[in-house]
């Protein structure tokens with residue numbers, strides 16, 4: 624039996640090793656924590672296309688990536704992710720990637736999914752982060768949702784304004800995440816599993832024959 628690590632970065636690096644992955648995509652880099660985990664798991668000639676709209680945080684994390692001697696595996700693009708994905712398709716990179724990790728703007732997950740299905744090999748995996756959206760995807764009752772979000776206000780330390788921003792952001796992305804989860808369940812091109820690690824990680828295996836959707 625295998626122990627499942629409590630951390631998404633570690634889980635992804637284990638998965639990459641099991642898959643013998645060589646070529647991956649990461650959408651949403653921030654300081655590069657998950658990027659570093661992936662880069663460490665790839666062989667020395669491995670390659671990661673890493674995309675983020677804002678490189679400021681990445682520059683903070685870059686010295687750690689360099690210290691780990693894995694910077695040569697990373698091809699970083701500061702851009703809207705959909706633009707780079709479409710370029711990869713246009714440059715004939717279809718079905719050449721083993722794995723993708725998506726941890727960026729939730730409203731665009733569906734767009735990324737369509738492009739990634741072209742880029743990832745059959746048998747490869749697309750991992751979507753935050754698919755439990757702090758547990759809010761499982762709350763259908765409005766009052767229960769408000770109570771759940773209010774309970775955070777008691778736990779989180781910060782200004783009222785900051786807490787309002789967090790709660791409003793969670794509320795704004797909740798419906799798109801629910802719709803994306805529903806879409807994935809019905810998508811016969813993939814096999815999927817949602818792992819309740821961190822904020823929820825959905826692993827989609829790209830299939831070569833349509834799955835029967837009940």
Ligand SMILES: C[S@@+](CC[C@H](N)C(=O)[O-])C[C@H]1O[C@@H](n2cnc3c(N)ncnc32)[C@H](O)[C@@H]1O
Pocket residue numbers: 650651652653654655656657658674675676677680702703704705726727728731
């Ligand atoms: C949650 S952070 C990523 C964290 C990172 N994966 C990690 O585990 O360390 C989300 C990132 O997505 C980026 N992002 C948001 N919208 C984006 C877009 N349209 N295209 C590319 N990156 C985007 C943000 O700039 C931010 O750095």
